[in-house]
Amino acid sequence: MPIATQGKVNISAGFVGPEESGKSYLAIQFVRHLNRRGWWALAVDANDDLPTKLDDGTPTGIVRHETLSEALSSLRERGGGVHTISTLEIVPTITAAKEIARASMDAHPLTAEGARQGRPAIVYIDEIVASQQATPHHIDPVILDGLVRRRHNHVVFAYGCQSALACHYMMFLRANILILFYVNNQKDHKRLSDGGVDQETINRMIQLKQYEYLIFISKAPPNGGTFGPYKGFEPLRRLVDAMLTPKR
Ligand SMILES: Nc1ncnc2c1ncn2[C@@H]1O[C@H](COP(=O)(O)OP(=O)(O)OP(=O)(O)O)[C@@H](O)[C@H]1O
Ligand SMILES: [Mg+2]
Numbered sequence: 001m002p003i004a005t006q007g008k009v010n011i012s013a014g015f016v017g018p019e020e021s022g023k024s025y026l027a028i029q030f031v032r033h034l035n036r037r038g039w040w041a042l043a044v045d046a047n048d049d050l051p052t053k054l055d056d057g058t059p060t061g062i063v064r065h066e067t068l069s070e071a072l073s074s075l076r077e078r079g080g081g082v083h084t085i086s087t088l089e090i091v092p093t094i095t096a097a098k099e100i101a102r103a104s105m106d107a108h109p110l111t112a113e114g115a116r117q118g119r120p121a122i123v124y125i126d127e128i129v130a131s132q133q134a135t136p137h138h139i140d141p142v143i144l145d146g147l148v149r150r151r152h153n154h155v156v157f158a159y160g161c162q163s164a165l166a167c168h169y170m171m172f173l174r175a176n177i178l179i180l181f182y183v184n185n186q187k188d189h190k191r192l193s194d195g196g197v198d199q200e201t202i203n204r205m206i207q208l209k210q211y212e213y214l215i216f217i218s219k220a221p222p223n224g225g226t227f228g229p230y231k232g233f234e235p236l237r238r239l240v241d242a243m244l245t246p247k248r
Helices: 024-035 068-079 090-105 142-149 188-192 199-206 234-244
Strands: 012-016 040-044 062-065 082-086 121-125 156-160 176-179 213-217 225-230
Touching: 012 024, 012 142, 024 082, 024 121, 024 156, 024 176, 024 234, 040 068, 040 090, 062 068, 062 225, 068 082, 068 090, 090 121, 090 142, 090 156, 142 156, 188 199, 199 213, 199 225, 213 234, 225 234
Parallel strands: 012 156, 012 176, 040 082, 040 121, 062 082, 121 156
Antiparallel strands: 176 213, 213 225
């Protein structure tokens, strides 16, 4: 699906779990999946942690860059690839993704129904806490906009977070999917609870085994609820594909 209609890009996702829980590994498969379907892909990876290959040798498509401007030139030149940067230019990266998605829509003629279509973008921030732009007491308005106005922006915004406590509660309240790994810390639980995660889901998080995760969707059933436990990318892929497939 290289081209999507404006208003159909309806995902913002937080991957939450402690060190080595498997969040970056799962998140990069999500980014790779959309990139292979033709989406522009940018990622902020300050620690150069995201793998260029999965454990079975499958390439993730990552092309590393020092700065955002290098990443943008390379992205425009190649089109494909998951372009990562090792600076903490989070806000400019989100802004650039919006501009790229918007330019793609402007480059396509309107459909007979008057709809805008274009190539959407995904932005993934590997460790949002490192940036000081979504601290417990402050969240940058551009980050909030990335979480909330995904349909308007034509951009999927996703982030990884090691500690909920170190992060602003709006990062959880305004993401429409949370991927939750094992977290056994009451202060992190409290922040997730402030971010809209119910107690039953928190209780289920404590039962998770290595690399297992829950998918929390804060909508009424049947579309909302807490699903899992899951392991591996396949269950998340199915959910993402279902959410991004336009309903007739
Ligand atoms: N579902 C899985 N099955 C098998 N191995 C996995 C799975 N998920 C992750 N791993 C392995 O665990 C390693 C650590 O995972 P990952 O890098 O995602 O941790 P993380 O949660 O991002 O931790 P950190 O916060 O330290 O970056 C991966 O490099 C991978 O080899
Ligand atoms: Mg990681």
